[in-house]
Amino acid sequence: MKKEIHPDYHFIDVKMTDGTIVKMRSTWGKDGDTLSLDIDPSAHPAWTGGGTRLLDADGRVSKFKKKYEGLGF
Numbered sequence: 576m577k578k579e580i581h582p583d584y585h586f587i588d589v590k591m592t593d594g595t596i597v598k599m600r601s602t603w604g605k606d607g608d609t610l611s612l613d614i615d616p617s618a619h620p621a622w623t624g625g626g627t628r629l630l631d632a633d634g635r636v637s638k639f640k641k642k643y644e645g646l647g648f
Contacts (some may be wrong), residue, residue, distance in 0.1 A: 591615045 585606040589597045
């Protein structure tokens, strides 16, 4: 590999929304910096599986489900 073309890969502290701090390696910031998250896996519905609602705009979801209903989705 070529030298001096890659960013510095170092340890940072990542502060989750509940206040817990996780040590990770990153190219963000400087060694020892703290990154505060607004959304993290403990709070986001995409990871927790709750609080999401599927909007059926113009019947697209219904059309999709009808088209593929025999495939066991």
